[in-house]
Amino acid sequence: MRVDYSFTPDAPWQFLMALNASYMFIPQLTELERIPAPPPLNYSWRPKDNALDQEVREACVSHLRRLADEWINSGRWGDVDSPLERELNSELRWILNVWAGANKPDITFDKSGNTVLQMPPIEIDYKSPVAAAKNAAVLLFGVFLDTPFRSRLFKCQQCKIYYYTERKPRGPIKYGTYCSLHRHAASARRSNEQRRGPEHERKLDLAAQCWKRWPKRMTDKGQQAEWVAAEVNRRLDRVYSEIKRNWVTRNRAAIASRTPQGLFIRPVPADARCRPATGEI
Numbered sequence: 001m002r003v004d005y006s007f008t009p010d011a012p013w014q015f016l017m018a019l020n021a022s023y024m025f026i027p028q029l030t031e032l033e034r035i036p037a038p039p040p041l042n043y044s045w046r047p048k049d050n051a052l053d054q055e056v057r058e059a060c061v062s063h064l065r066r067l068a069d070e071w072i073n074s075g076r077w078g079d080v081d082s083p084l085e086r087e088l089n090s091e092l093r094w095i096l097n098v099w100a101g102a103n104k105p106d107i108t109f110d111k112s113g114n115t116v117l118q119m120p121p122i123e124i125d126y127k128s129p130v131a132a133a134k135n136a137a138v139l140l141f142g143v144f145l146d147t148p149f150r151s152r153l154f155k156c157q158q159c160k161i162y163y164y165t166e167r168k169p170r171g172p173i174k175y176g177t178y179c180s181l182h183r184h185a186a187s188a189r190r191s192n193e194q195r196r197g198p199e200h201e202r203k204l205d206l207a208a209q210c211w212k213r214w215p216k217r218m219t220d221k222g223q224q225a226e227w228v229a230a231e232v233n234r235r236l237d238r239v240y241s242e243i244k245r246n247w248v249t250r251n252r253a254a255i256a257s258r259t260p261q262g263l264f265i266r267p268v269p270a271d272a273r274c275r276p277a278t279g280e281i
């Protein structure tokens with residue numbers, strides 16, 4: 001029942017799975033009992049006390065998350081995540097050092113003569129399994145810290161799942177951290193937010209005004225979009241970029257339902273954007 005947690009290449013993955021509450025990867029810290037099962041095994045194991053087992057696993061996960069969150073947050077300022085600047089705060093250092101003092105990792109030498117730190121096995125204590133679960137979490141975290149994954153661990157801001165990036169980030173991450181499932185949704189939302197700026201509002205306003213001026217004798221919808229785009233561009237403030245027909249099509253619902261606000265528009269000469277306005281002649 002003693003698991004050797006000396007460093008192995010899959011230790012960071014075990015840490016990640018346990019962090020995401022994948023119970024298979026959380027050490028078994030309560031007593032098991034043998035129960036009959038169909039052949040060929042004829043028996044299997046299950047926790048003697050299911051409620052206690054659940055409580056212990058939850059304690060392990062919540063302690064792991066506390067450690068991981070503190071670690072991730074040490075490199076966060078507002079929305080900017082700087083994984084290369086993460087460091088242990090005094091509380092985390094205290095937790096790890098108390099653990100190291102009590103559990104005394106061993107030093108051994110491998111064949112090539114390198115010094116190897118041998119982590120002690122997870123302590124199993126049936127009398128106080130919750131404390132043992134917290135200890136196990138510190139061990140998993142300590143092993144994780146000794147790997148390159150320390151700067152590749154992130155928490156999705158949408159679903160709160162923990163994940164590793166494929167490579168070590170080169171610098172700060174400015175637009176939030178999201179898992180592969182939510183990365184796309186987040187970038188779509190970001191560009192939507194950028195679109196809803198004053199420039200977008202101004203264009204919608206102008207388009208709503210021009211939309212109503214569409215000469216009734218013309219009925220082709222595609223031509224209407226093209227005509228509105230041209231009319232908007234003639235009136236558009238020079239600092240803003242011109243719009244195209246598909247901008248009008250994309251925003252048609254917003255344009256049609258909009259009551260124009262802001263500046264009232266006057267009819268402008270066809271070449272207004274090429275020549276400064278000279279007033280009425």
Ligand SMILES: [Zn+2]
Nearest residue numbers: 156159179182
């Ligand atoms: Zn996510």
